[in-house]
Amino acid sequence: MKNLPHKTIERLSQYRRALLICLESGKTHIYSHEIAKIQHITAVQVRRDLMLIGYTGTLRKGYNVKELIDLIGEIIDSDEGIHVAIIGMGNLGRALINYFSGKRTQLSIVAGFDINPDKIGNTMSGVPCFGLDDLDRLIQTLDIKIGIMTVPADFAVEVADRLVRAGVKGILNYTPKPVNVPKGVYLEEYDMITSLEKVAFYVKMHNDEE
Amino acid sequence: MKNLPHKTIERLSQYRRALLICLESGKTHIYSHEIAKIQHITAVQVRRDLMLIGYTGTLRKGYNVKELIDLIGEIIDSDEGIHVAIIGMGNLGRALINYFSGKRTQLSIVAGFDINPDKIGNTMSGVPCFGLDDLDRLIQTLDIKIGIMTVPADFAVEVADRLVRAGVKGILNYTPKPVNVPKGVYLEEYDMITSLEKVAFYVKMHNDEE
């Protein structure tokens, strides 16, 4: 199950979320076009993704929700849980913690870091906050594999370097500042300003067309 | 300057941000490979993007930072400012406000909305917070064209519908719940859980390979 397209990985994660909701509502089977509708994509794409992971549904009955959830889990989850840290316990960091808390047992946010002495030592939504000085040490002792960066832009490069040195294998950078990581560390960057400017561009485009 | 690829639009926004920093530091010209390095992409891609927008640099001197910033502005900015609202003044909403505040004059967050009575009537980082009841009315009177959704997932669909009905032309949905919009409204969705699960997947992949 190696070479799944990046986009397929993203969609699998989304399918699973939608499927979990279906499962709760008691639905046992679902059609490709139902999944597609939820995600604003085509049924063909859903079927293609599922083909790639080797899942086969039942003709005229659709896909077994429970089975599919489990299969997606086998593919994208690790066998043991993965420990995650959030660096920067500002609004964004706390938003993420609330978002994730209690959602997936596979990925658990085990530590937050900040430089603000008022925050250090406290627990926020169940996540203990440590000082940045302890970053390197705790990454190792808590076996943290992924770091989510929600620090101010000016700290981005430094924090990324420290995360890498401490042995993190994946970084999710929410800072507007691109950072560099060596081969072997997976980097995902997301920039909210870009998204907003993109929306603004297409709004303007549409306006101009009239 | 119509059919620019989506990805090019995103990169232009990022180029501009990087260029603004260069400008501040007094740099007047920049090479394609310098821009590329910052954004983790190839110099060819930078040149191709700039070709698409019709900007031409100086041989052996690179691109004029100031000119390029202005040209990107002409393409992705609107002539008049665009008003933006944030719906949901929780951690994420406030994070976004702090992020944007004072950055671009073109896009201005003019209102926030929430259901929490403690927040309504207050101003946060310069943005006044209103009750959700006033949403429809204020969208119109304040001429708000873009809504950023940072509400809990359960409210997503309802809020999106109301934004559309009130006349918003673009929605940026940070809710994990996909929403539907009619043609003519541009929708951009971003899901943090997907990003984290994607990082986790590639971390696991890399681990398995060893």
Place this chain on the structure above:
DNA sequence: CTAACAATGTTAACTTTTTAACAAAAAAAC
């Protein structure tokens, strides 16, 4: 003054991603 160099601009090739087309088969309709 000529050759080598270092940068841009552009076409072409390649890769990735999406969409279309259609065969197969279970279920429903008649």
Place this chain on the structure above:
DNA sequence: GTTTTTTTGTTAAAAAGTTAACATTGTTAG
């Protein structure tokens, strides 16, 4: 019991996006 419908699985085509190749041309070096 045959036909129609509906849905899956898969191959093939199309579209979108990236990378490579290379011609061009100021600038620098010799």
